Amino acid sequence: VREDPARRGLLYAGGEFGVYVSFDDGEHWQSLQLDLPVVPVRDMVVKDNDLVLGTHGRSFWILDDLTPLHQLNDDVAGADVHLFKPRDAYRIGGFSFGGSAAGVGKNPPNGAVVYYYFEDEPEEEVKLAFLEEDGTLIREFSSVPERDQEEGEVSKEAGMNRFVWNLRHPDASRFEGMIMWAGSIAGPRATPGTYQVRLTVADRTWTESFDIEKDPRTPASEADLQEQFDLLIRIRDRVSEANDAVKLIRDIQSQIDAAVKRVEGEPYAEEVSEKAKEIEAALSEVENEIYQTKNQSRQDPLNFPIKLNNKIAALTGVVVSADAKPTQQSYEVFSELSAQLQVELDRLDEVIQDDIPAFNALVNQHSVPAIIVREPKEEGGA
Secondary structure, three states, X not given: OEEOOOOOOOEEEEEOOEEEEEOOOOOOOEEOOOOOOOOOEEEEXXXXXXXXXXXXXXXXXXXXXXXXXXXXXXXXXXXXXXXXXOOOEEEOOOOOOOOOOOXXXXXXXXXXXXXXXXXXXXXXXXXXEEEEOOOOEEEEEEOOOOOOOOOOXXXXXXXXXXXXXXXXXXXXXXXXXXXXXXXXXXXXXXXXXXXXXXXXXXXXXXXXXEEEEEOOOOOOOHHHHHHHHHHHHHHHHHHHHHHHHXXXXXXXXHHHHHHHHHOOXXXXXXXXXXXXXXXXXXXXXXXXXXXXXXXOOOOHHHXXXXXXXXHHHHHHHHHOOOOOOOOHHHHHHHHHHHHHHHHHHHHXXXXXXXXXXXXXXXXXXXXXXXXXXXXXXXXXXX
């Protein structure tokens, strides 16, 4: 029998067939078996809010994160919705092993783990938001499938639910079919400090705070990590600008193609088509400097050199290679690549400011309608 050091009267007991828990100093007991096999428990210890069990014949097992048990009381048990205060998260790199192979354990999730409870499944949308200490929104996730589901959909099942935030800010934008080589669009991890999680169901909200602690093994100061974060945000935003430019170029080209198609067969079609080709050629030059448009598969970057969006994104890997202040070389490379990107963005802006209005004026001059209804040709006619 062991008492939880964080809550007086919370006891854990190991027996011949598993483990049990008592919330009232041993007056009443209930099973805490979860997915632990039926096995004798020979020893146990509570360490850093985890329950570690030494078993007979099944090695040792760990129940990660006892903080929900610390917070259970009559008010929580009687609530229709409850958001548990998350335990502090450590800002540690790497990933969690899945434990799919036989005999291989499963590591706890890497990030901030949030538990919340519903007496009954809500009919409304459920949202989880992560915020700075001052309330500034960082990320928001939803139970609605079409929302941002990078880290999984927010569950709203009756009973206990869990969500893991990987501590990352939003990713850089991307476009359909984008292929990068050794470049990351992942948002940077939050710096050490105090944060909030907010659960929203319809017009009701619940908010709890938690801390993100730095990796205890790193010698980097919080100022170093903040400087690293600031540069990563600048890199991410520049990658977004590059990728958004590609999306904009492709959207403009699509609209130009549609306009050219609408005037096919008209006396002024050639004039419109020639102007369209000029604009699309200028747009393609910009796009090809920003993105390697020859990439069609993951291996294509072996044959075709990466372009500006990939070069800037690849700098992320250098800056995050260690918990440390960015090197001067990283700033210099970012400055050089950012300047090269700006040249292309300025060229794109010139096309948008000068050539596109001229094309629109040409189209308007001929009163090209949005939809042209043509008489069907008779089959077999001369």
